[in-house]
Amino acid sequence: xxxxxxxxxxxxxxxxxxxxxxxxxxxxxxxxxxxxxxxxxxxxxxxxxxxxxxxxxxxxxxxxxxxxxxxxxxxxxxxxxxxxxxxxxxxxxxxxxxxxxxxxxxxxxxxxxxxxxxxxxxxxxxxxxxxxxxxxxxxxxxxxxxxxxxxxxxxxxxxxxxxxxxxxxxxxxxxxxxxxxxxxxxxxxxxxxxxxxxxxxxxxxxxxxxxxxxxxxxxxxxxxxxxxxxxxxxxxxxxxxxxxxxxxxxxxxx
Numbered sequence: 001x002x003x004x005x006x007x008x009x010x011x012x013x014x015x016x017x018x019x020x021x022x023x024x025x026x027x028x029x030x031x032x033x034x035x036x037x038x039x040x041x042x043x044x045x046x047x048x049x050x051x052x053x054x055x056x057x058x059x060x061x062x063x064x065x066x067x068x069x070x071x072x073x074x075x076x077x078x079x080x081x082x083x084x085x086x087x088x089x090x091x092x093x094x095x096x097x098x099x100x101x102x103x104x105x106x107x108x109x110x111x112x113x114x115x116x117x118x119x120x121x122x123x124x125x126x127x128x129x130x131x132x133x134x135x136x137x138x139x140x141x142x143x144x145x146x147x148x149x150x151x152x153x154x155x156x157x158x159x160x161x162x163x164x165x166x167x168x169x170x171x172x173x174x175x176x177x178x179x180x181x182x183x184x185x186x187x188x189x190x191x192x193x194x195x196x197x198x199x200x201x202x203x204x205x206x207x208x209x210x211x212x213x214x215x216x217x218x219x220x221x222x223x224x225x226x227x228x229x230x231x232x233x234x235x236x237x238x239x240x241x242x243x244x245x246x247x248x249x250x251x252x253x254x
Contacts, residue, residue, distance in 0.1 A: 046079035094138030109151035128172035
């Protein structure tokens with residue numbers, strides 16, 4: 001696995017850590033053989049942790065783990081929090097995929113997405129602009145609501161499977177308003193020989209077995225018995241019957 005970035009983009013990437021810049025930088029990640037299972041043992045410990053730990057759902061395990069590996073190699077980043085370790089208030093709303101610390105100690109949030117053609121429809125500038133706007137708005141929300149890490153700066157890491165899509169994203173980034181891109185670095189990484197990165201599907205949720213309609217468990221039956229309106233009358237009837245039988249026995253003795 002190799003990661004490449006131009007000298008100019010490397011400088012911009014480093015500058016983002018110390019200044020509020022609204023920028024897009026490009027990088028390239030190539031994987032030999034195109035087999036994700038062969039890549040996993042070669043990942044660093046932080047990327048392997050992202051890959052192994054449960055996330056909030058969706059088809060993003062490979063993209064997030066590979067993102068962590070790229071940022072480790074480009075920035076010397078280390079993992080601070082995985083997706084489910086970040087806390088938010090209010091809890092509902094967009095969340096960040098993981099948080100990293102740079103060599104200087106600055107903590108950044110990282111949100112990961114993929115931009116590629118869907119079916120026969122090619123990726124377009126309007127589609128790319130809509131994707132960036134949605135993700136950048138979500139980043140602003142999670143920066144405000146995360147309370148156990150200071151995510152005042154974040155990285156939007158976008159995966160593409162071709163140079164043409166990278167060019168479209170750069171054009172689309174110019175259409176995004178500055179109110180959305182403030183304090184967020186957009187890192188576009190091209191990866192052309194790892195199909196699983198773009199074809200990964202989320203795990204199907206486990207379905208709970210549904211009880212038969214009308215079937216009641218023991219606790220439910222006990223509750224029904226306790227609330228039965230005939231139950232006190234049944235007790236009174238039993239007491240009367242007992243008294244009558246006792247009276248009959250006494251009369252028989254006399």
